[in-house]
Amino acid sequence: MNPKRLLFTLFLLYWAGVYGVTFFAGDNLKSSFRDTIPTGYRMFAPVTDTNYDVSYEFFRDGELIREIKFSEYIHKEYDKPFYQNKSAYVKEKLYSGSLKILDFRYQKSLYDEVYRNKKNDFDSLTVSSKELMGIIDNLKNFPKLYLAENPEIFADSVWISASRKPMILPFDSLYKGDFTYRIGNKIFFTTTQKLNQ
Amino acid sequence: MKEFWSADRTIYPSVFRILIGLVLLVDLISTVPSAGILFNTGLNSLLSESGLIKFLAANSSVFFSVYGLILIAFILGFGRNFTAFLVFCFHFFMMELTQPLLTWGDIILKFSLLYFAFADSFRYLSLQKTKGKYHYVSKLAVCSIVLHIFLVYLNNAYFKMTDKDWQQGIAVFYSFSQYPSFESSIWYPLISNEYLSKSINYFIILQQLSFVPFVIWKKTRYFAILLSLIIHFTMMYEFGLWKFEIIVMLHYGFLLNDKEWMRIIPAKIWANWFSLSKSK
Numbered sequence: 001m002n003p004k005r006l007l008f009t010l011f012l013l014y015w016a017g018v019y020g021v022t023f024f025a026g027d028n029l030k031s032s033f034r035d036t037i038p039t040g041y042r043m044f045a046p047v048t049d050t051n052y053d054v055s056y057e058f059f060r061d062g063e064l065i066r067e068i069k070f071s072e073y074i075h076k077e078y079d080k081p082f083y084q085n086k087s088a089y090v091k092e093k094l095y096s097g098s099l100k101i102l103d104f105r106y107q108k109s110l111y112d113e114v115y116r117n118k119k120n121d122f123d124s125l126t127v128s129s130k131e132l133m134g135i136i137d138n139l140k141n142f143p144k145l146y147l148a149e150n151p152e153i154f155a156d157s158v159w160i161s162a163s164r165k166p167m168i169l170p171f172d173s174l175y176k177g178d179f180t181y182r183i184g185n186k187i188f189f190t191t192t193q194k195l196n197q
Numbered sequence: 198m199k200e201f202w203s204a205d206r207t208i209y210p211s212v213f214r215i216l217i218g219l220v221l222l223v224d225l226i227s228t229v230p231s232a233g234i235l236f237n238t239g240l241n242s243l244l245s246e247s248g249l250i251k252f253l254a255a256n257s258s259v260f261f262s263v264y265g266l267i268l269i270a271f272i273l274g275f276g277r278n279f280t281a282f283l284v285f286c287f288h289f290f291m292m293e294l295t296q297p298l299l300t301w302g303d304i305i306l307k308f309s310l311l312y313f314a315f316a317d318s319f320r321y322l323s324l325q326k327t328k329g330k331y332h333y334v335s336k337l338a339v340c341s342i343v344l345h346i347f348l349v350y351l352n353n354a355y356f357k358m359t360d361k362d363w364q365q366g367i368a369v370f371y372s373f374s375q376y377p378s379f380e381s382s383i384w385y386p387l388i389s390n391e392y393l394s395k396s397i398n399y400f401i402i403l404q405q406l407s408f409v410p411f412v413i414w415k416k417t418r419y420f421a422i423l424l425s426l427i428i429h430f431t432m433m434y435e436f437g438l439w440k441f442e443i444i445v446m447l448h449y450g451f452l453l454n455d456k457e458w459m460r461i462i463p464a465k466i467w468a469n470w471f472s473l474s475k476s477k
Binding site for chain 1: 224227228230231234235239240241242243297298301304305308333334337340341344345348349351352353355356361362365367368370371372374375377389390391394437
């Protein structure tokens with residue numbers, strides 16, 4: 001066979017495979033090919049219909065000495081010169097970027113409890129799921145970074161609470177499209193951390 | 198249709214090599230100050246703790262230095278396709294190292310860089326120029342990048358058409374609402390209007406759906422590309438996702454052929470930088 005024709009045939013077969021898997025294969029098959037061929041770009045926009053924030057309350061000898069909201073902290077980080085924006089982006093992604101995954105598991109466990117009469121397994125997941133443990137550990141890691149950036153604060157523990165706030169459509173404020181609205185605004189995860197300074 | 202696939206695309210790969218190399222280099226340099234957080238398991242518990250990634254994280258300064266040097270060689274055109282393949286490999290490792298920071302731009306670029314490693318991008322603007330006939334493999338590599346862009350658009354349009362939020366016309370408001378400065382931006386009063394918000398929502402689906410046929414059809418090609426550029430510039434300004442937007446916009450260059458590029462860029466630039474005249 002002519003090498004040009006062989007190359008062209010391989011090229012056609014490859015792209016027929018890529019488009020075929022993308023549009024016709026199930027999610028399991030797609031995920032098995034994900035690292036080797038482009039099997040679909042379901043760009044999740046909107047990523048979420050809920051806003052998140054984390055509150056950090058720093059204590060020394062049982063007394064509250066500082067309270068910060070992560071959203072306010074990261075706003076200030078983005079206000080720094082543009083060449084430092086990547087640092088702000090890194091902090092935002094590491095310490096709050098995965099909260100939607102934690103909230104999704106929270107919603108799912110609650111949904112199963114309310115509508116499927118299953119035991120709410122969220123608490124057990126937070127100490128057994130590797131994915132959730134990584135997210136929670138990063139919630140606990142942020143106070144260490146904050147204290148390193150603010151050495152004048154001497155705290156021995158921190159109380160961490162992650163909150164959710166579904167976005168309200170201004171043109172349809174009563175819209176309750178899915179379970180996230182039924183749960184509403186609330187603190188959905190809390191934890192504490194001892195700090196060694 | 199035939200005109201689109203058979204036209205030569207030998208000029209833009211050289212431009213893409215330099216521009217995408219600069220994007221990756223700027224991104225790499227801007228990541229260096231955050232290495233102390235990113236690769237510190239005491240501050241980042243999302244870092245992979247196994248195998249090669251752990252090793253690279255432990256030696257991040259060496260990894261960053263080597264990657265930076267490879268990118269400079271790539272931009273200058275040293276090492277040709279071998280360097281281009283190394284850029285793909287290092288970009289892949291960088292993605293693994295910085296998983297929580299990934300954008301769709303990185304994922305699109307991963308496959309584009311793989312195809313680009315087989316393209317001849319050293320004909321112009323290179324210290325080690327290739328000469329002679331344009332290789333057939335290179336033509337297929339550029340066609341692969343074009344098919345890849347089309348896949349991105351078609352799959353995205355299909356996904357949006359089947360998604361509840363996009364079907365109801367509320368996805369655009371949610372997408373904008375995720376960004377902290379939205380309520381103080383000029384977009385807030387516009388997107389808060391039901392008619393405008395839903396119109397933009399359905400217009401985006403229509404634009405993504407019509408992108409491929411409009412680009413293939415010669416008469417609507419510039420319009421389709423220009424419209425997409427405006428949308429991505431708007432997103433870059435509003436969302437601040439500069440890397441993702443620039444990566445996507447740089448891909449559009451592959452949709453124009455040599456003759457179209459020669460029409461757009463002034464003759465003096467061709468003569469000085471590409472060693473060819475517009476009469477080619």
